[in-house]
Amino acid sequence: MKTSRHLSFVFVLVLLVNLGIGFRVYSKEAATDGSDQVLEQIDLLMEVLQLIRKNYVDADKVKADDLMHGAISGMVMSLDPYSNFLPPEDMQSLKEETEGEFGGIGISVSMENGFLTVISTIDGTPAHQAGILTGDRIVAVDNTRLENSSLDESVKLLRGPTGSKVVVYVIREGAEQELRFELTRALIPLESVSGVKVIPDTNIGYMRIIQFMEPTAEAVEKALREFEAKKVSALVIDLRGNPGGLLSSAVEVCSFFLPPDQVIVSVEGRNKTADYQEKTRRGYKFPRKCPIIVLINGGSASAAEITAGCLRDLNRAVLLGEKTFGK
Numbered sequence: 001m002k003t004s005r006h007l008s009f010v011f012v013l014v015l016l017v018n019l020g021i022g023f024r025v026y027s028k029e030a031a032t033d034g035s036d037q038v039l040e041q042i043d044l045l046m047e048v049l050q051l052i053r054k055n056y057v058d059a060d061k062v063k064a065d066d067l068m069h070g071a072i073s074g075m076v077m078s079l080d081p082y083s084n085f086l087p088p089e090d091m092q093s094l095k096e097e098t099e100g101e102f103g104g105i106g107i108s109v110s111m112e113n114g115f116l117t118v119i120s121t122i123d124g125t126p127a128h129q130a131g132i133l134t135g136d137r138i139v140a141v142d143n144t145r146l147e148n149s150s151l152d153e154s155v156k157l158l159r160g161p162t163g164s165k166v167v168v169y170v171i172r173e174g175a176e177q178e179l180r181f182e183l184t185r186a187l188i189p190l191e192s193v194s195g196v197k198v199i200p201d202t203n204i205g206y207m208r209i210i211q212f213m214e215p216t217a218e219a220v221e222k223a224l225r226e227f228e229a230k231k232v233s234a235l236v237i238d239l240r241g242n243p244g245g246l247l248s249s250a251v252e253v254c255s256f257f258l259p260p261d262q263v264i265v266s267v268e269g270r271n272k273t274a275d276y277q278e279k280t281r282r283g284y285k286f287p288r289k290c291p292i293i294v295l296i297n298g299g300s301a302s303a304a305e306i307t308a309g310c311l312r313d314l315n316r317a318v319l320l321g322e323k324t325f326g327k
Helices: 002-033 035-055 064-077 088-099 126-130 151-158 216-229 247-255 303-313
Strands: 101-104 107-112 115-121 137-141 165-171 179-184 186-189 193-198 204-209 234-238 263-267 276-279 292-296 318-321
Touching: 035 064, 107 151, 115 126, 126 179, 137 151, 151 165, 193 216, 204 216, 216 247, 247 263, 247 276, 247 303, 263 303, 292 303, 303 318
Parallel strands: 204 234, 234 292, 292 318
Antiparallel strands: 101 186, 107 115, 115 137, 137 165, 165 179, 193 204, 263 276
């Protein structure tokens, strides 16, 4: 009996020693990487969450999922204008933008210095026909001012059923007061490549890439093969007003003009294990003997800038136009 008690005492003592050592090791690591502060802030977040759920006057606005999504969204948006948290419904909207069609006014927007800023308009859409321009800052939609609205919240206000009315107020450089546009929402076709042709009285091919989407590379390859069959001597790629889109699509398009395994873009982060490179794919190659001009302007952003910069830096194309958006 004494032996059994002695062994139990020794076991408990060893366990306590191990726990003490483990806690000291964790404390040192936490102090080094800031984990202890993170845990304190999580406790604070949970305390605030419970206070809101218990005391806020409007019970419909204190659902746990909505509050947590709002907190995460605010945290991510505080990093830079382009980082966003996408809940399921917003992720579905993103898929629509890169795969299908939706009801809206036909603009691409981004948050710039706290303003919802127009990157570009889509040809033939209500916004384009009404005269909304790249660089316009949208300050209100209908009766809602956008000063404290997130990018996702603002986009939701602009979208709606086809045929419905929406009033958009913008600030434009050089204008003395806000401009008012009353628009009728339409079904926005997400055409990726347009205007494919051989310029009349020349032997120069032309195509416009409106946005980098899932079907873009296939459409570009089809156009390039047609140009090659017609023995064009040069090519113009129009990226004006292209707000970007899928990086993978831009990489595939660049691949048509560059040798295999050529680095197109490198991503470097604080954690070096997460660094990676996007390289050109194998497959169809447009004849290198054909010179290329890429047209750009202030509405060329994101993946469009990557494409233009890559082709220029690797001496495959000459850029012509204006300073790009810078995203």
